[in-house]
Amino acid sequence: MKPQKLVWQIFPATLIAVIATIAAVTWYSSIVFQEFHLAEAEKDLEARASLIKSRVHDYLTTGELNELRDFSKIAGRESRTRITIIDLQGRVLADSDSDPEYMDNHHERPEIATAYSGILGRSLRLSNTLGQSMLYIAVPLFSDNRPASYVSTPAEVIAVIRMSVPVTSLFETLKSLIFKVVFGCILISIGGAVVSLFISRNISRPLEEMTKTAEKFACGDFTQRMSPRLNRASSQEVAALALSMDKMAEMLDEKIKAIVTHRNQLETVFSSMVESVIAIDRDERVISINKAAADLLGISRVAAHGKIVQEVIRHTQLQEQIHQIISTKESMEDEIVLRDGSEEKFLQTSVVTLNDGRGDSVGVLIVMNDVTRLRKLEHIRRDFVANVSHELRTPITSIRGYVETLLDGxxxxxxxxxxxLEVVLRQSQRLNAIIDDLLSLSRIEQESSDGEVHMEESPLCCVVESAVQTCQVNAQQRGVQVDLQCVEGILANMNGTLIEQAVVNLLVNAIKYSKTGDTITVRSKLLKMGDSSKVCISVKDTGCGISPEHLPRLFERFYRSDKARSRDLGGTGLGLAIVKHIIQAHGGSVEVKSELGKGSEFILTLDGRMA
Incomplete structure (x- = not known):
């Protein structure tokens, strides 16, 4: 709840106290007035009933009901009172205002039930017949017409005389009285409000001035002072408080300047760190996070502040480390793998306890080094060394074996x-092909990274046709037909020599893995992608196909889906790797679709347009 001003604490309290006092007096007075009026009305009705009791007794004794009803109407009209005569069964014998034949049985009326017992019955309620509040007095009529105050048995009661008058006028009078009292309360409250406002303003004005100065302190302006802003009417306590606040402002000014300087130094170091750093409190909420960590986790520094660590770092192992450090207060170093969709990030983590100025643990500090690139390079280097050693060892071993055989006689x-010697020649040619492909792959990577790949917009069909012609003799020897489907007029921004090499590599592979009589389809077309367009080159065969588990690694150096068959058919194992690097150098993409036993389709995508 927002705190209120002092003036609005004094003024409402005074006003409420005045109104509550007047309201209580009014309520008590209205109750007393109502009770007094009702008591007088009851006495009056009882007296009226006593006046007609003898006549009613006579009519009932003689059985003259018609005369009793006429008498009730006349007596009720002259006395301005409703008169009702009820027998012991609750039936209405006579009524001054209504026809008794159509009136309800009154046996269960509270005042009637009381009168049946031989005593005076009273009730104040709403009349169903007249539709207004009525005061009822029921007087028992005894067989010997004795007074109701005389003690008698219930059997001696022969009827009940009920007298009633409306009390609406009483309630109207009470409403008028309450209205006058409320009006008086308003006048008194206004007067009290003026007086309390004047008093509270004198008390709160010095405090308001001090509050304004304190707000400037909070904003970092310590040049203001509270003591000169006080007036002569200020109390001793307020003056002492102002003096203490001025001394506190001087000390805070010095401390804050030192803290800001120290904080800026730390912030500069913290933000410029290459390592990802996250500070977490004991409730596992983020205290601070630097730019490197925010970029690594893909979040905003501002949005991460104050969040639970589970919302920022979605890694079970790291969360367990944080929880363990908070519990045991012991440092820990580890390497974790952070998954970001289909990608993996290798992080070297160091989690240590974060202490306050007194040495107490207030949380943990996480330092993360992204070693993903290093791990990938190590993996690539290890695989490359293993693969190239294996690929080179095979022909070298073969050459050595045959040469040694020759030397042995x-x-x-x-x-x-x-x-x-023919075998030695073939193996040496294979070694030469591997070295040529490695040099070609190295040259493409170097030119791509240095931006030295020469590209120009030229017709695509000429390049694709040249690649098909290069492989035509090999296809005829294998008994394979090549079907070229190229849309004329397509222009692509490319290096024609490299694209031709990529298509040739795909065709060579397709021819190798096709059977006699198969058809290889080479197709080029233009694809519309929003406001831009792409050129698509596809090489599709109907050969043996590739198993799904081999597709993700198909473009790696020296990777073979069927090692035995691949070596029998020849090849260096670098063709598809060269294709991938050529397309990457062009800013395009390559994908493969294959189904085991039904063939494969390689698709190259480049930037292009229709002439």
């Missing part, structure tokens, strides 16, 4: 010598 047999 096979030179004397010309037929075996020629056959062995």
């Amino acid at each position: 096979a030179l004397d047999d010309r037929e075996d010598s020629v056959r062995f």
Whole structure:
């Protein structure tokens, strides 16, 4: 709840006290007035009933009901009172205002039930017949017409005389009285408000001036002072408080300047750190996070502040480390893998206890180094060394074996010598092809990273047709047909030589893995993608296909989906890796669709347009 001003604490309290006092007096007076009026009305009705009791007794004794009803109407009209005569069964014998034949049974009326017992009955309620509040007095009529105050048995009661008058006038009078009292309360409250406002203003004005100065203190302006702003009417306590606040302002000014300087130094160091740093309190909420950590986790520094660590870091192992450090207060170093969609980030984490100025633990500090690139490079280097060693060892071992055989005496047999030398030649050619592909791949990577790949907008069909012609002889030897479907007029921003090499590599692979009589389809087309357009080159065969588990690694260096068959068919294992790097150098993409036993389709996508 927002605190209120002192003037609005004194003034409402005074006003409420005045109004409450007047309201209480008014309420008590209205109750006393109402009770007094009702008591007088009851006595009057009882007296009226006593006046007609003898006549009613006579009519009932003689059984003259018509005369009783006429008498009730006349007596009720002259006395301005409603008169009702009820027998012991609750039936209405006579009534001054209504026809008794149509009136309800009155046996259960509270005043009637009381009168049946031989005593005077009273009741104040709403009349169903007349529709207004009525005061009822029921007087028992005894067989010997004795007074109601005389003690008698219920059997001696022969009827009940009920007298009633409306009390609406009483309530109207009370309403008028309450209205006058309320009006008086308003006048008195206005007077009290003026007096209390004047008093409270004298008390609160010095405090308001001090509050304004304190607000300037809070904003960092310590040049103001409270003591000169006080007036002569200020109390001793207020003056002492102002003096203490002025001394406090001087000390705060010095402390804050020192803290700001220290904080700026730390903030500069904190923000410029390459490592990702996150400070977390004991409730596992983020205290601070630097730019490197925010970029690593893909969040905003402002949005992360104050959030629970589970909302910022969605990694179970790191969360457990934080919880363990908070519990045990022991430092920990580890390496975790943070998954971001399909990507993995390798983080070297160091979690230590965060202490306050007194040495008490207030949370933990997490320092994370992103070693993803380092791990990937290590993995690539390890795989490359293993693969290239394996690929080179095979032909070298073969060459060495045949040469040693020749040296051991096979030179004397010309037929075996020629056959062995032919094998050595093939293996040396394979070694030369591997080295050429490695050099080609290295050159493409270097030119791509240095931005030295020469590109120009030229017709695509010429490049694709040239690649098909290059592979046509090989296709005919294998008994494979190449079907070219190229849309004329397509222009692509490319290096024609490299794109031709990429298409040739795809065609060579397609021819190798196709059977005699199969057809390879080479298609180029233009794709509309919003406001831009892309050129699509696809090479589709109907060969053996590729298993789904091999597709993600198909473009890695020396990776073979079927190692035995691939070596039998020849090749260096670098063709698809070269294709991938050529397309990446063009800013495009390559994808493969394949189904085991039904063939494969390689799709190259580049920037282009229709001429």
